[in-house]
Every structure is written in structure tokens, then in C-alpha cells.
Amino acid sequence: MIITPPPMGILQVALDVPIDSLFDYLDGGFDVAVGQRVVVPFGRRRQIGIVVGKSAVSEVPSAKLKAIETAFVDEPPLDSDTFALLRFCADYYQYPLGQALLASLPGRLRQTEPAVSRKQYAFRLSPEGLAAEIEQLPRRKLIQRKLYAALREHGVLHESALPEISSGWRGAMQGLQESGWVEADEVLAGLSASVSAAVPPPPLNEDQTAALQRMQASEGFKAWLLHGITGSGKTEVYMQWLQLMLADNDGQALVLVPEINLTPQLEARFRSRLPHLPMVALHSNLGEAERLQNWRLAQSGIARIVVGTRLSVFTPLPRLRLVIVDEEHDGSYKQQDSMRYHARDVAMVRAQRAKVPIVLGSATPSLETWHNAQTGKYGLLTLQNRAVAKSQLPRIGCIDTNRVELQDGLSPALIEALRQRLQRKEQSLLFINRRGYSPVLLCNACHWIASCTRCSSRLVVHLRQSRLRCHHCGHEQKIVRQCPSCGNADLHPTGHGTQRLEETLARLFPTARIQRVDRDSTRRKEALADILQAVHADEIDILVGTQMLAKGHDFPNLTLVGVVDTDSALFSPDFRAAERLFAQLMQVSGRAGRADKPGEVLIQTSFPEHNLFNALRKHDYVAYADSQLQERQLAQFPPYAFLALLRAEANQYSLVQDFLNDALVLARQLSEHVLTYDPVRPQMEKLKGMERAYLLMQGESRLQIQQLLRQLVPQLRAHPLASKLRWTVDVDPLEF
DNA sequence: AGCACGCCGACT
DNA sequence: GTCGGCGTGCTC
Numbered sequence: 001m002i003i004t005p006p007p008m009g010i011l012q013v014a015l016d017v018p019i020d021s022l023f024d025y026l027d028g029g030f031d032v033a034v035g036q037r038v039v040v041p042f043g044r045r046r047q048i049g050i051v052v053g054k055s056a057v058s059e060v061p062s063a064k065l066k067a068i069e070t071a072f073v074d075e076p077p078l079d080s081d082t083f084a085l086l087r088f089c090a091d092y093y094q095y096p097l098g099q100a101l102l103a104s105l106p107g108r109l110r111q112t113e114p115a116v117s118r119k120q121y122a123f124r125l126s127p128e129g130l131a132a133e134i135e136q137l138p139r140r141k142l143i144q145r146k147l148y149a150a151l152r153e154h155g156v157l158h159e160s161a162l163p164e165i166s167s168g169w170r171g172a173m174q175g176l177q178e179s180g181w182v183e184a185d186e187v188l189a190g191l192s193a194s195v196s197a198a199v200p201p202p203p204l205n206e207d208q209t210a211a212l213q214r215m216q217a218s219e220g221f222k223a224w225l226l227h228g229i230t231g232s233g234k235t236e237v238y239m240q241w242l243q244l245m246l247a248d249n250d251g252q253a254l255v256l257v258p259e260i261n262l263t264p265q266l267e268a269r270f271r272s273r274l275p276h277l278p279m280v281a282l283h284s285n286l287g288e289a290e291r292l293q294n295w296r297l298a299q300s301g302i303a304r305i306v307v308g309t310r311l312s313v314f315t316p317l318p319r320l321r322l323v324i325v326d327e328e329h330d331g332s333y334k335q336q337d338s339m340r341y342h343a344r345d346v347a348m349v350r351a352q353r354a355k356v357p358i359v360l361g362s363a364t365p366s367l368e369t370w371h372n373a374q375t376g377k378y379g380l381l382t383l384q385n386r387a388v389a390k391s392q393l394p395r396i397g398c399i400d401t402n403r404v405e406l407q408d409g410l411s412p413a414l415i416e417a418l419r420q421r422l423q424r425k426e427q428s429l430l431f432i433n434r435r436g437y438s439p440v441l442l443c444n445a446c447h448w449i450a451s452c453t454r455c456s457s458r459l460v461v462h463l464r465q466s467r468l469r470c471h472h473c474g475h476e477q478k479i480v481r482q483c484p485s486c487g488n489a490d491l492h493p494t495g496h497g498t499q500r501l502e503e504t505l506a507r508l509f510p511t512a513r514i515q516r517v518d519r520d521s522t523r524r525k526e527a528l529a530d531i532l533q534a535v536h537a538d539e540i541d542i543l544v545g546t547q548m549l550a551k552g553h554d555f556p557n558l559t560l561v562g563v564v565d566t567d568s569a570l571f572s573p574d575f576r577a578a579e580r581l582f583a584q585l586m587q588v589s590g591r592a593g594r595a596d597k598p599g600e601v602l603i604q605t606s607f608p609e610h611n612l613f614n615a616l617r618k619h620d621y622v623a624y625a626d627s628q629l630q631e632r633q634l635a636q637f638p639p640y641a642f643l644a645l646l647r648a649e650a651n652q653y654s655l656v657q658d659f660l661n662d663a664l665v666l667a668r669q670l671s672e673h674v675l676t677y678d679p680v681r682p683q684m685e686k687l688k689g690m691e692r693a694y695l696l697m698q699g700e701s702r703l704q705i706q707q708l709l710r711q712l713v714p715q716l717r718a719h720p721l722a723s724k725l726r727w728t729v730d731v732d733p734l735e736f
Numbered sequence: 737a738g739c740a741c742g743c744c745g746a747c748t
Numbered sequence: 749g750t751c752g753g754c755g756t757g758c759t760c
Contacts, residue, residue: 013760018737023760043759044739060760099737723756 011068012053013040014098016110020717022097023049024058028067035077039070039112048112050078050101072114076299082316085350092706094713094729095339103338104314108292117293121184123147123173124156129181143172151182158187158278187302199272201240208237211381215241215359218379221352225328225373226361228383229393229619230590234361235266237383238324239273241359246277246304251321254350255307256343259284259332260551266326267307274305282308282315310335310343313350323351328360328369329583334734342732344369363590363621364583367632370625371639394561394592394599396617398608406604408504409496414562414602415508421560422512422541426597428560429543430501431550431588435518436460437500438493441468443483445490450480454689461493462520463500473688501564502544509542517545550587561592563603570610573683574736575637578612582624585616636698638732644705645733646695646716650725653691659721660695666715667697671708674699682736690726694736705731 008026015023025040032038036051046069058065078101090100108115129148137145143166150165151157162169176182204212207228215224228234242253255270257263263283270279280294280303297303299316306315310333325333325344333343344360351358360369360378373380399411407415421428438461441450450459452470459468461479469476482489493500502516515521515531522528528548534540535555543549543558569581585603593599605613615624633640646663648656660679667676677696685692699705713729716722 010760015759016737017759019759021760025760040760042738045759047759058760064760066760 008067010055010058010065011038011051012055013038013049013068014052014101015040015042015047015049016099016102017042017047018096018099020096020714022052024060024065026065026067027054028069028071030068030071031073032068032071033073033077035079035083037072037075037077037109038068040068041066046112048102048110049098052083052097052101070112075115079299079316079318081318081353082314085346085353086314088349089339089341089346093339093341093731094709100339104311106292106295107288109295115292117289117296119186120159122156122158122187123151123162123182123184125151126181126183129176132181141172141175143168144175147172147176148181156185198275201243201273202236204236204240205233205385207383207385208233208240211237211383212240212244214379214381215357216244218357220355220357222357223348223351223372223378224357224359224381225365225369225378226359226381226383227363227365227373227621228361229363229621230587232363232383232385234326234383235269237381238326238359238361239270241322241324242270242274242277242305245322249321250301250304250319252298252301252303252317252319253305253322253324254312254315254317254320254347255305255324256313256326256333256347257307257309258327258330258551259309262551263307263309270305270307277304278302279305279307282306282312284309313341313343313346320350320354320356322356323347323358325358325360327362329362329364329366331580331734336735337728340728340730340733342734345732364586365621365625367579367625367628368639371629374629392593392598393619394589394601396589396601396603396619398613398617399602399604400608401604401606407508409501409564410504410508411604414564414604417560417562417600417602418505418509418542422509424559425538426560427535427538427541427543427555427558428562429545429549429555429558429588429591430505430562430564431545431547432496432498432501432564433546434460434495434497434565435471435499435520435546436469436497437463437503438495438497440494441479442492442494443486443488443490444492445488446483446486448483448485455687456683456685460497463493472684496564498544498546505542505544512541513539514542514544515540517543517549519546519548522548547584547588550584550591553591555591557597558591559593559597559599561588561599561601563588563601566603567606570605570607570612575632575635576734579628582612582616582621586619586621589616589619642699642702642705643733644697644699644709645730645736646697646727647692647730648694648725648727649687649690649692651690653693655721655725656691656693659719659725659727660693662719662721663695663712663716667695667708667712670711671699671704673704674708 011025011027011032012022013025032051034051034053038049038051040047040049086100086104087097090097102110134145134148137148146165147169173182177184211226226234226237245251246253257266263281267281280297282294295315298306301318306312325347328344335341348358372378399413401411404411418428440458441461450468452459452473452475454475455470455472457470457472459470462469466479467476468479483491498516498518502514505514517531532553538557566581569577589601592601611627612624648659650656664676675698679693679695681693697705709729
């Protein structure tokens with residue numbers, strides 16, 4: 001008797017390979033759903049894949065077809081909303097779907113092994129336990145009584161909350177379970193909840209109340225810009241909105257934060273105020289196991305709030321009700337390799353698809369966002385006042401470096417201001433955007449300059465280590481004592497970096513306690529936290545650092561911020577440099593005088609009358625943004641135009657040139673709407689030994705750009721030179 | 737991306 | 749004679 005095997009279906013599988021196509025496999029008898037993880041044979045190796053479609057037939061000759069090896073049918077498949085979002089992004093950012101899909105998953109789900117989470121439990125009272133009373137428990141079983149009381153109050157308690165009650169909770173809980181009062185449910189691990197009572201919300205000021213009311217009054221998708229200076233209480237608005245939106249339902253919220261170590265702080269604040277809303281964090285500091293757990297808690301709907309960086313914009317959230325993007329102007333939302341998405345823009349698309357509101361918060365919104373708020377596309381919510389009573393805005397002044405003689409890079413006025421702060425036992429902060437001792441090593445005889453051989457950059461002098469370093473590629477060498485060009489032994493470190501400024505300050509103020517904060521001084525894992533701690537403990541008088549210090553922390557006793565060198569950003573060929581500088585200086589100003597002590601900001605510049613500083617002195621973001629927008633409109637730059645960049649690099653510049661020239665011809669043929677400029681070399685013409693150039697495409701709409709790229713990119717992939725050099729497409733590029 | 741195949745130079 | 753350089757091409 002002949003047994004006919006059951007007919008096999010065809011699965012379209014997306015794989016983590018840089019090929020923009022799907023692969024067909026026989027389902028192997030597995031009952032697989034779309035979105036499921038599968039393991040497939042691929043050439044000589046095994047690959048993890050995601051099923052993106054099913055069908056009865058395949059275009060691929062049946063001799064070529066292989067069957068899947070395994071399907072993880074026990075795991076919940078990727079839901080269709082998240083899947084559709086990733087498909088949209090893969091399309092929009094010109095990136096292979098399989099790579100986009102797989103990159104969005106926690107690392108453990110990219111392996112060909114089944115991913116198991118550690119079992120954890122949530123506890124609740126049994127009917128018997130509910131019927132009982134605490135007095136039935138012996139007095140001396142103190143921990144059991146505490147646990148019982150907590151369970152009565154909270155209903156269900158996750159085990160992560162229990163150490164708060166007692167370190168000996170395990171034994172006591174066991175006792176309660178044995179007596180039949182408590183039942184345990186197995187849950188996914190990783191959720192932290194709290195048994196502490198919610199910290200009561202502070203009263204809101206008028207602006208905050210108005211913002212909340214307007215947000216509450218809208219329904220479905222609606223984008224808001226929450227514009228408020230540092231200290232105006234944006235976080236409070238977020239928290240009360242979360243409470244309003246999530247308290248009496250089972251909805252979920254996505255909260256995006258920039259890629260800095262501020263996530264734990266925000267998390268702690270949220271947790272103390274919203275202890276009843278289970279929250280998970282998703283950021284790069286998590287271990288693999290924890291990341292998987294938290295992701296699954298979001299996917300299963302157990303976690304109600306997800307606080308995370310860029311990548312978490314792709315986290316499956318079946319009951320998404322609202323999205324918050326904090327510090328929306330922050331550049332770290334833009335992925336700068338692989339799929340070059342902008343998490344803020346993706347969040348906007350996500351909110352739109354999910355028909356939920358989204359709030360973008362910032363003191364210095366990106367001009368794109370500001371423009372959208374001006375044209376009415378986004379609702380504008382303004383927080384005018386600082387929420388903390390009595391605190392006032394710092395006085396901002398410029399020091400004209402043309403008119404004074406600098407002493408090792410410092411003006412007399414700034415030195416005097418520092419001296420005053422030391423006398424008053426107040427703290428100061430000096431910003432300088434260069435680490436190292438000096439940015440240039442110069443031969444005074446022949447004007448030779450120490451340069452990197454692999455990059456078009458100067459080598460930075462690090463005097464303490466007696467090294468010359470390239471800050472772009474990591475190349476390092478001993479400091480040369482003699483000019484390699486003319487033999488002169490008189491080489492001068494020229495210009496100032498953090499190390500040199502630290503040295504100068506130590507000489508000017510021998511008794512002051514000075515601390516440098518840059519990538520070099522915070523290499524150790526806990527170093528930055530230790531320094532910030534010391535600042536709070538008043539163990540430091542003067543901080544010298546790079547923009548690392550601009551974000552986040554409040555220093556109540558800090559009353560002076562000095563900005564030493566900014567002028568290079570004023571005349572950068574990157575049209576966004578000024579926007580970034582303004583945001584940075586606004587943020588820096590927020591560091592000064594947050595308590596009841598008035599703060600002062602002093603900026604050393606050769607262009608004190610520059611319109612950027614005029615606006616900054618008045619704390620007038622609006623005026624600056626509007627003037628910048630006018631310039632952008634005249635120049636037809638974003639947000640009045642849309643850009644895409646084709647970057648290419650190779651050891652040989654001629655390769656890059658040939659490729660981009662061909663691409664240019666193609667692009668001009670393919671679109672009469674999109675303006676494609678001749679290839680341009682970036683500031684850093686050579687980086688890590690690679691010669692670089694790019695092609696800029698400019699269109700009136702996203703659609704025009706998309707239509708061009710949809711045709712151009714496949715043709716570029718087929719170009720004979722395409723495999724001989726490295727090239728990428730950057731849609732809506734932020735930096736050039 | 738991997739991993740094969742493939743066709744030319746200096747080595748035990 | 750063969751070890752190995754990385755160019756070319758394919759993976760359902």
C-alpha cells in the first residue's frame with residue numbers, strides 16, 4: 001500500500017542576509033504561522049528566519065526547494081502590526097526586510113536555539129487565604145504577616161517586588177503556600193514592580209494643566225509637541241498623562257529616551273510615581289537574558305510601560321495606547337549604521353498606524369518638529385514657566401575674544417567669574433568640545449602638522465600619556481620630539497583641549513578641586529557616576545568637560561557655566577551644525593542655577609553679535625528657530641525639502657568616483673523631480689584608510705525621493721562596482 | 737554576510 | 749608538485 005505524504009505548503013522566509021529577497025521553503029509538516037521563527041538550511045549553514053508569508057506554490061524550481069528544519073511553534077509569532085511597521089521601515093530606509101526584522105529582535109531570538117526565559121512567579125491569595133485574617137497568623141511569623149498584608153493590599157505580587165518586604169520572603173512565602181493561603185502563577189521573568197505606595201503627584205501649574213487637558217480632549221492619532229525649557233516639568237506631564245491613559249485599562253505605553261545613561265533615572269522616577277503600572281526598560285546596558293525577558297513582557301502585554309532607547313521603537317506592544325519621545329531633538333535617535341532609521345520618525349509612523357496619540361518633548365525641538373508644530377500638523381503645547389518656584393533662568397553673556405587677551409585660552413572675565421565662585425564656595429562648569437591636551441602638534445619652523453595616516457585629521461596631543469592620538473580611527477603613537485619634515489626640535493602643542501584646560505585651571509587656582517570629565521577620564525564603568533556623586537557631595541569646585549556633561553544631571557550648587565570654544569560650529573558646512581549648537585548651549589545653560597541661586601553662563605566667542613548668541617541671551621528658542629527656518633526655506637533645505645544620501649567608500653578614490661558618477665547619471669535619468677548633485681567629499685575625506693564621497697539627492701516630497709530610490713537602489717546593487725566598494729543609502733540623513 | 741569554487745605565485 | 753592569495757558567484 002502506498003502512503004501519500006501530506007501535501008506541504010510553501011513558506012516565504014526572511015533571513016538575516018544582505019540580500020533583498022525572500023527564500024521559499026517547504027513547511028516540513030510544521031504547522032507554522034506567519035511571524036514565527038524557523039531554522040532553515042541555507043547553503044552550507046543553518047540560519048534563523050522569520051516566516052513572512054505562506055502559499056501553495058513557489059516560483060523556485062522544486063528541485064531547489066528545501067524544507068525548514070525547525071519551527072518554534074510554541075513561541076508567539078511576531079504580530080502583524082510590528083511586522084508591518086518593520087516592513088514599512090525596510091522599504092522606506094532601503095534595507096533588506098530580513099535584516100530589518102531580525103535586527104529588531106533581542107539577540108537570543110536571533111540564535112538557532114530555542115530561547116528560554118527563567119521561570120518566575122507571581123503570588124496571590126487563594127480563596128482560603130482571602131477568607132482568612134491576618135490575626136490567624138502567629139505574631140512571631142512577622143514576614144508571613146507582612147507578605148499576607150501586602151497581598152491583601154495589592155492582590156497580585158510579582159516576586160521581584162518581594163525583596164522590598166524582606167530578604168527572607170522566599171521561606172515565608174513557601175510557608176504561606178504550604179498552609180494553602182497563597183497560590184503561585186508562573187510568569188515571565190524580568191518584570192519589576194514595586195509594593196511601595198505611589199509618591200503623590202505634585203500640583204501642576206497652569207501650563208502643565210492646560211497641556212494635559214488638551215491632550216485628553218483628543219482622540220485617536222494625534223501628534224503633540226511638548227515644548228518646555230529645562231525644569232519646566234515635562235516629565236511631570238508625561239507621568240500624569242501615563243496615569244490618565246493607562247490607570248483604568250490594560251493599555252501599554254512606549255516611552256523613548258535618548259541613548260545616554262539617563263534611562264535608569266527616568267525609570268526610577270516613573271516607578272516611584274506609577275508603581276501599579278509594571279514597567280520594563282530596554283536599552284543597550286541590559287544583558288541578553290534580561291533584554292529577552294523584558295521584550296517578552298512587552299510582547300505579552302504584561303509590561304504596561306516600556307522605557308527604552310531607539311531600538312525599542314520596534315518592540316511588539318499589542319495594546320499600545322500612547323507614545324512619548326523625550327528629548328525628541330536628540331541625534332541619538334538616528335541609527336548611524338545598518339538600517340539608518342530615525343526612531344522619532346518611526347515612532348510617529350507607529351502612532352499613526354496604531355491610531356494613538358504621540359508626544360514629542362523638548363526644550364529645543366528639531367526644526368522639522370518645530371515646523372510641523374507651526375503649520376498645525378502637530379498640536380503645540382508650551383510650558384512657559386519653570387515648575388520649581390523661585391528658580392530663575394541664568395543670565396547668558398558673551399565674551400568677545402577679539403577684544404581681550406586670552407590666558408591659555410581663558411579670558412580675564414571668565415577667570416574672574418571662576419574666582420568669585422570659588423570664594424562663594426559655589427561650583428563652576430567649563431565646557432570645551434575637545435578632549436586631549438591640544439588638538440594640533442605644530443612645527444614652528446616648517447609648519448608641519450602631525451596628521452593621521454589613515455584619516456584626514458590631525459593627531460591630538462595627549463600629554464599625560466605622552467601619546468599622539470587620532471580621535472577618529474583610534475590610531476596612536478608616541479609624541480614625536482623632532483619634526484619629521486625638517487628636523488626642528490621645537491614642536492608646539494597648539495590649541496586647547498580638556499587636559500590642557502584642567503592644567504591651566506590648576507595653575508590659576510592651586511587650591512581648587514578640579515575634575516575633568518571626558519571620554520578619557522570616564523573610561524572606567526562607574527567613573528562618571530562617581531564623579532557626579534562627588535559633585536553632589538560638594539567635593540568638586542570646577543568641572544571641566546566635553547558635552548558629556550550637557551545632559552541630565554542637576555547640580556544645585558552650580559552657578560557658573562563657561563563655554564570655551566564653539567566658533568567652529570558656527571560656520572560648519574553642515575547646515576544643521578548651528579541648530580545642534582543652539583540646542584547644546586540651551587541645554588548647557590540649563591545646568592546653571594537650578595535651585596534658588598541665580599546662574600550665569602559665559603560664552604567665549606569671536607562673534608558675540610551672531611544671531612545665535614543674540615537669541616540665546618534672551619533664552620529665545622522661538623526667535624532662533626524661526627530665523628533658522630527662514631534660512632532653510634531660502635536654501636530649500638529640510639524641513640522644506642527632503643534628502644537622501646548615497647555614501648560610498650573604498651581604498652581607492654577612483655572606485656568611489658566611478659561608482660558615484662554612474663549613480664549620478666542613473667539618478668538623473670530616473671527622476672526629473674529629484675535634484676541630484678555632483679558627488680561631494682565630506683569634511684573627513686579619508687577615514688580609517690577609506691576614501692569617501694557622497695551623492696546628495698533632494699526632493700520636494702518624501703514620495704519623490706522614495707520613487708527614485710525604489711528604482712535606483714536595485715540598479716546600484718546590480719552595478720559591477722557595487723561589490724568592490726562599501727556603499728549605503730541614508731534617507732533623511734542627519735549628518736554629512 | 738558566509739562559504740564555496742577557481743585559477744595563478746612561492747614554498748616543504 | 750601543493751598551500752594559499754582573494755576575485756566571483758550563489759544561497760530557496
